[in-house]
Amino acid sequence: MGASAFALQDGPAASNSPLVRTQSGVATYQQDFFTNYAPVTALDMVSRVPGFGLSNGDTSRRGLGDSFGNLLINGRRPSNKSLSLETVLQRIPVDDVAHIELIQEALPQYDMRGHSRLVNVVLREGAGQSGSWDARLQISDSGRLGPRLVASYTTPVGPTEMTFGLDTGMSGNRIRLRDSLHDETGTEIFRGRDNDQRHYQEFAPTWSMNWDIDDESRLRLDVQANIWTWHRVRFSDVDSVSGGALTPYRIEHNETENHGSQYTGTLSYQRDLTDTISTETMFLATRNRFEDGPEAYEEYDPNTGFIEALIVDFAGEVEETAFRQTISWDPNERHSLEFGGEHALNARDTNLALATDDGTTVTPIDLPVAATRVEEARSEIFANHVWQINDQMNLESGLRYEFSEITQTGDAEQTRSFTYPKPSMTLNYRSDDRNRFRLTGRRDVAQLEFGKFASSVDPADNNSTLGNPDYVPQRTWTIEGEWERRFGDEGSFSLRIGHDWIQDLDGWVPIVTPTGVFDAPGNIGDGTNLRVTGNMTTPLDSLGLNNAVLDIFLEWYNTNVEDPLTGEDRHFSGYREWELALDFRQTFPESQMAWGWDYHWITDGEVFRAQEYQLHDNTDGDLDIYVETTRLFGVTLRAQVDGVFNNGDDRQRVFYDGSRANGIIDATEYRNISRGRTFQISARSTF
Numbered sequence: 001m002g003a004s005a006f007a008l009q010d011g012p013a014a015s016n017s018p019l020v021r022t023q024s025g026v027a028t029y030q031q032d033f034f035t036n037y038a039p040v041t042a043l044d045m046v047s048r049v050p051g052f053g054l055s056n057g058d059t060s061r062r063g064l065g066d067s068f069g070n071l072l073i074n075g076r077r078p079s080n081k082s083l084s085l086e087t088v089l090q091r092i093p094v095d096d097v098a099h100i101e102l103i104q105e106a107l108p109q110y111d112m113r114g115h116s117r118l119v120n121v122v123l124r125e126g127a128g129q130s131g132s133w134d135a136r137l138q139i140s141d142s143g144r145l146g147p148r149l150v151a152s153y154t155t156p157v158g159p160t161e162m163t164f165g166l167d168t169g170m171s172g173n174r175i176r177l178r179d180s181l182h183d184e185t186g187t188e189i190f191r192g193r194d195n196d197q198r199h200y201q202e203f204a205p206t207w208s209m210n211w212d213i214d215d216e217s218r219l220r221l222d223v224q225a226n227i228w229t230w231h232r233v234r235f236s237d238v239d240s241v242s243g244g245a246l247t248p249y250r251i252e253h254n255e256t257e258n259h260g261s262q263y264t265g266t267l268s269y270q271r272d273l274t275d276t277i278s279t280e281t282m283f284l285a286t287r288n289r290f291e292d293g294p295e296a297y298e299e300y301d302p303n304t305g306f307i308e309a310l311i312v313d314f315a316g317e318v319e320e321t322a323f324r325q326t327i328s329w330d331p332n333e334r335h336s337l338e339f340g341g342e343h344a345l346n347a348r349d350t351n352l353a354l355a356t357d358d359g360t361t362v363t364p365i366d367l368p369v370a371a372t373r374v375e376e377a378r379s380e381i382f383a384n385h386v387w388q389i390n391d392q393m394n395l396e397s398g399l400r401y402e403f404s405e406i407t408q409t410g411d412a413e414q415t416r417s418f419t420y421p422k423p424s425m426t427l428n429y430r431s432d433d434r435n436r437f438r439l440t441g442r443r444d445v446a447q448l449e450f451g452k453f454a455s456s457v458d459p460a461d462n463n464s465t466l467g468n469p470d471y472v473p474q475r476t477w478t479i480e481g482e483w484e485r486r487f488g489d490e491g492s493f494s495l496r497i498g499h500d501w502i503q504d505l506d507g508w509v510p511i512v513t514p515t516g517v518f519d520a521p522g523n524i525g526d527g528t529n530l531r532v533t534g535n536m537t538t539p540l541d542s543l544g545l546n547n548a549v550l551d552i553f554l555e556w557y558n559t560n561v562e563d564p565l566t567g568e569d570r571h572f573s574g575y576r577e578w579e580l581a582l583d584f585r586q587t588f589p590e591s592q593m594a595w596g597w598d599y600h601w602i603t604d605g606e607v608f609r610a611q612e613y614q615l616h617d618n619t620d621g622d623l624d625i626y627v628e629t630t631r632l633f634g635v636t637l638r639a640q641v642d643g644v645f646n647n648g649d650d651r652q653r654v655f656y657d658g659s660r661a662n663g664i665i666d667a668t669e670y671r672n673i674s675r676g677r678t679f680q681i682s683a684r685s686t687f
Helices: 031-037 042-046 085-090
Strands: 020-023 026-030 071-073 097-103 118-121 130-139 145-157 158-182 190-214 216-241 245-272 277-301 305-332 335-357 362-364 371-388 393-410 414-430 435-445 456-458 462-464 473-486 491-503 505-515 516-523 526-538 548-561 580-589 592-603 604-608 612-619 622-632 634-641 648-654 664-673 677-687
Touching: 031 042, 031 097, 031 580, 042 085, 042 097, 042 118, 071 085, 305 362, 335 456, 462 516, 505 604
Parallel strands: 071 118
Antiparallel strands: 020 026, 026 097, 097 118, 130 145, 130 677, 145 158, 158 190, 158 664, 190 216, 216 245, 245 277, 277 305, 305 335, 335 362, 335 371, 371 393, 393 414, 414 435, 435 473, 456 462, 473 491, 491 526, 505 516, 526 548, 548 580, 580 592, 592 622, 604 612, 612 648, 622 634, 634 677, 648 664
8 A cells, every 4th residue: 555646657557455456347445545635435435436426417407317416335236316315325334335346448238328337236145224314503603503413224124125314404504795886997996795594404315125026026115305494684884985985875684494305215126037137217307496585676765764775586487297117238249239218207386576666565576477387298219239349448339319398487487398318339449457548439418407497586786687598508519538456455546537618508698588698598509518527535644754655636717708788708707717626635543533625726717798798716725624533432523624714705796787798897896705714613423
């Protein structure tokens, strides 16, 4: 153990030490490999596998086709949209884990589902009753206490295994906002100070059942509920500025509660028809309801009192039902085929009501596309093939064909149909146990976000967004190459270069109505994205830091699109050119102590709207530090500080007189928003 820090020099092949064994693209990590990290659950172990990052798949997409993560339990996927992979792994005590396998390339015996790497957690024989708990207390910058409990218990019940889980707690924090407004000459005319108090409560029970019906068939059921309440009270003092002197100008106040609930269930049935053919049937149902408001954004004159209020009332329901059937066939050890189909029904029903109150009369405001229902019927057929060409090379290919019909009713009525082929192909080459190369080509079709079909408002930011029934999903052709190199037991480095050609890029388009010009989500043309991503996990023994590991993530984006308003080339809205993430941990086994930190930083980001330009700056990044011990009864105790720098995030908004294309500046706003430092103490263990 302990290859030199930041070293990629030749040395022993990816390791066949007693703790890590590598064979045919699979690295096996024995339980003792993780001892120095003092793991409590399988989640702690998986998070320390070099060069691997846990992914839940794209659960934001409707249906099941993109929601398969990169985790296996005893060779089978436990994940679905009902439970996150983190939740699944937190339920497994470390003593129940025999070893962990890292599958580093597409192999016929594993269902990669488009992931470049998988982790397979192999449980020991006879694992039975077990439980885990994690209790935390967070102290916010305003002094509020936020307790949280995450617990689970697994037990055999006859021929089945039952798991009961609970995630519940509350949190409260204060957001400080300071802003100033300048006129077209750059002279400051207003200065504001916001104090925004927030309180959140959540109750989320879960229940899972695993039933090995017989040697050939298995049934899994996952059910989750989530009930929440979110409360906010905001006060804002606005002063006018003249000659450097401040004069009280306006006081703003708003208070609201958001109530919501979500219920999700997933049923999965697997059956081995023969030694080479198996089937899987999955069913998903989700129902989500939320109510926000009515919320009154009130304005007061410091001398005369109440002026007026804007009243916002927003509510909605989201439904998702999906059915998926898969047939897998492994004709021999070099080929694996999968084909099947999926059908999903989805709907989002939203209602936004606006009104003004002058103290005497409440007057409704007519906003286009404020009450609408969007429904989608989507079907997909798919086929995937993995071919082990030889001991060093394999080819993974697939084709998905999507059919969908979207119907919108209410304030806007329209029905549209889409059909999209989505081919993909990945070639994996392993030159030796240290070095792997991966070349991928694929076509992807983005998810149509139902929320973009309906209008929304942000009174605190004085922003309105119209729903756009005409926007279409962006499509992307991608070619991507990756090189991965492993060194020692704990070292890994990967470099990925990709290029995306995007059609009908998502962005902001202007919509002219009788009441004014509004921004709306829409398609702004074709664009490109060149990206380079580096990942490294390295021990730091050579720097004198024993039992210390550093994870490094660095990504660069070069995006380009022709601005539909100005005709000039620019970056994509919302994208950051550089992103850096560092994660450090050092353990002291003899004293049963550990400490660590993580740091995240991104460069400035731009947003281009019809009458507005925004520049976002995250200043000094986000640094979190912790120290922990297992000296007391084997319980892991941790003290942690989040947001150490606490300098807040800056935003500049440039408002234009008319279209952004004419370049005539009307006003500029500068804002700094800070959530402050938070302190947390926690205790977790298994039983």
